[in-house]
Amino acid sequence: MLYSILCYESEALAAGRTRQEDDAMMVRLRAVQQTLRSEGKLGPVARLMPTTTATHIRAGKNPMVVDGPFAETKEQLLGFYIVDCPSLDEAIETAKLLAREKPHGTLEIRPVALFNAGGVSQ
Amino acid sequence: MIDMAWIDATLTAARPQVLGALLRYFRVLDAAEDAFQEACLRALKNWPVKGPPRDPAAWLIFVGRNFALDEVRRRNKQTELPADDAILTDETEDAQTELAERLDASHYRDDILRLLFVCCHPDLPAAQQVAVALRIVSGLTVKEIARAFLVSESAMEQRITRAKARITAADVPFDTPGAPERASRLSAVSTMLYLLFNEGYSASGGDAHVRVPLCEEAIRLSRLLLRLFPSEPEIMGLSALLLIQHARAAARLDAENNIILLEDQNRGLWDRELIAEGLALVEKALRHHRPGPYQLQAAIAAVHSQAARAADTDWAEIDRLYQILETLQPSPVVTLNRAVAVAKLRGPAEALALIEPLAAKLGGYFYFFGLKGALLTQLNRPDEARTAFDHAISLANTAAEAAHIRLHLDRLQKDNESKRSA
Numbered sequence: 038m039l040y041s042i043l044c045y046e047s048e049a050l051a052a053g054r055t056r057q058e059d060d061a062m063m064v065r066l067r068a069v070q071q072t073l074r075s076e077g078k079l080g081p082v083a084r085l086m087p088t089t090t091a092t093h094i095r096a097g098k099n100p101m102v103v104d105g106p107f108a109e110t111k112e113q114l115l116g117f118y119i120v121d122c123p124s125l126d127e128a129i130e131t132a133k134l135l136a137r138e139k140p141h142g143t144l145e146i147r148p149v150a151l152f153n154a155g156g157v158s159q
Numbered sequence: 160m161i162d163m164a165w166i167d168a169t170l171t172a173a174r175p176q177v178l179g180a181l182l183r184y185f186r187v188l189d190a191a192e193d194a195f196q197e198a199c200l201r202a203l204k205n206w207p208v209k210g211p212p213r214d215p216a217a218w219l220i221f222v223g224r225n226f227a228l229d230e231v232r233r234r235n236k237q238t239e240l241p242a243d244d245a246i247l248t249d250e251t252e253d254a255q256t257e258l259a260e261r262l263d264a265s266h267y268r269d270d271i272l273r274l275l276f277v278c279c280h281p282d283l284p285a286a287q288q289v290a291v292a293l294r295i296v297s298g299l300t301v302k303e304i305a306r307a308f309l310v311s312e313s314a315m316e317q318r319i320t321r322a323k324a325r326i327t328a329a330d331v332p333f334d335t336p337g338a339p340e341r342a343s344r345l346s347a348v349s350t351m352l353y354l355l356f357n358e359g360y361s362a363s364g365g366d367a368h369v370r371v372p373l374c375e376e377a378i379r380l381s382r383l384l385l386r387l388f389p390s391e392p393e394i395m396g397l398s399a400l401l402l403i404q405h406a407r408a409a410a411r412l413d414a415e416n417n418i419i420l421l422e423d424q425n426r427g428l429w430d431r432e433l434i435a436e437g438l439a440l441v442e443k444a445l446r447h448h449r450p451g452p453y454q455l456q457a458a459i460a461a462v463h464s465q466a467a468r469a470a471d472t473d474w475a476e477i478d479r480l481y482q483i484l485e486t487l488q489p490s491p492v493v494t495l496n497r498a499v500a501v502a503k504l505r506g507p508a509e510a511l512a513l514i515e516p517l518a519a520k521l522g523g524y525f526y527f528f529g530l531k532g533a534l535l536t537q538l539n540r541p542d543e544a545r546t547a548f549d550h551a552i553s554l555a556n557t558a559a560e561a562a563h564i565r566l567h568l569d570r571l572q573k574d575n576e577s578k579r580s581a
Binding site: 048049050052053086087088089090092102103104105106111140141 | 162164165168169171172214379382383385386389390395398435436439440443446
C-alpha cells in the first residue's frame, strides 16, 4: 500500500528557524530517508515553498485563478513523502521516524489512491 | 511534551496578531504591551503544565484582555479578585476556543496592519520608524535594537520613548479601514519594511556593512504581510525583492569585510532557495499586470540572480526595466542605476552623459561619485576620476564603503606610476 505522509507545520514557526537549525534538521531527515530508501520503502519526497508563493485554481467550467494562501490556518502543508508500507501500522511507524527529527508540526498519513511517478526531476 | 524553544518561537510568531488585537481593545499602546507581556508570562507558567493551547494566539489575546480588564476593575473598585491561577481553569479554555472562532479574518488582518502602521507615523524620521517597529512589532529588546543601530542603549531607549510618545499623542486610526485607506496603510508599511531591510543591507553607519538580523526580520514581516494580503502584487514584489537581495548576503563581503561588487561575487555563495522563492513571487506578481516600483526592482534583481556569470547578465532587459521604473517613479537614483546598464550596453561615455545632469540632485550621494569615478576611469580620465573618488570617500557611510573607493584610488595610482615608468 502506498501512503502519503503530509507534513503540516505553522509556517511562521518554520520560518523562524535559523539556517543552522534548519540544515541540522534536514541532515537528520535525510538519514531517515536513506534508511527507508535502502529498505525499498521510499517514493518521491518534496519540500514545498512557503504558501505565499501558492496559486489556487478554483475548479469549475471556467476555472478561476486566485492567489494563495487561503485565509489563515494554524498549520500549513510544507512538504510530503510517498512511502510504501504493508499496513497503516507500519506507515505510522515510518512517519514517527520522521516526526522524531522535526521540532514541531503534525504529520498526516493519507493512503494514496492513484500514483503516477511521472518523469520529472530536478 | 512542550519545550521552551517552542514556546519562545510561538510567542514571537503570535506577537503581531495578539498585540494588534489588544491594541484594538484598549486603544492605548502601553496598555496593550503590558497586557501582552502579562499574557506571555502566564503562558510560560501555564503551557508547560497544561500543554499548549489549541490556538496559542487566541489564548494570549483572551488572557491579555482579561488581565487588562481586571487591572481596570482593580483600580476602579478596589475589590479583591481571584488569584492568578483561578482564571486559567478549563472553563477559560472553552471560552478561549469560542473566542478563537469569533476572531474573523478581516479583523486579524487589519489588527496587524494597524500595529505596523502606527510605527510609520509621518512625523517620525525613517530610522525611528524602523526602531519603533522593531520594538513594538518584532518585540526586540532596546538592547538588541541599540546593538543593531550601533548606538548606546540609553540613547536608543530615549529615541524609542520619544517616538512612542509621539505615536500616543497622534490619533491611532481604529476604524476598520476602507479600501483606499487600507491601500495607503499598506504602502506606508511597505516603505517602512523596505527601510528596515536597507538598514540591514547597507548599514547607514558603523563598522558592520551588513546586519543580517535586520534583513531577516524585514523578510519575516514582509512574508507576514503577504499572508495577510495574498493578492497584492506590490507586496509580492517587496517580498521578492528582499528575498533576492538577501540571497546574496554571503557573497557581498570578503573575509576582511571588504565590499565585493555584484560582478565580482562568487555566485556559488548565493542562496538558491531564497532566489527560487523570490522568482516564484515575481512570476506570480507579473500575472496581475499592475506593475509597481517594488515589482520592477524585484524583476531587476531577478535578472541579475538568473545570470550564471556576470558576463551573462541581460543588461538590455535591466535597462528596459529601469526605464519603466523611471516613468513610474522618476528619481535621480533610479537614473543613476540605469546608467550602470547603459555603460554595459553602450559604453561609459553615454552613461556619463546620463548621470552628469544629476550632479545637483545627487551632490551628497556616495554612489553617484563612486559610479562617476568608475566611468571616468574607463574613459581614461584619471585626474577627474580621482576627484570623484575623493568626493565619494568623504561621503562614505561605512568603513567598507570607504575602503572600496580607496581600492579604486590605489589602482589609479598604480596605473599612473606604471605609465610614468613606461
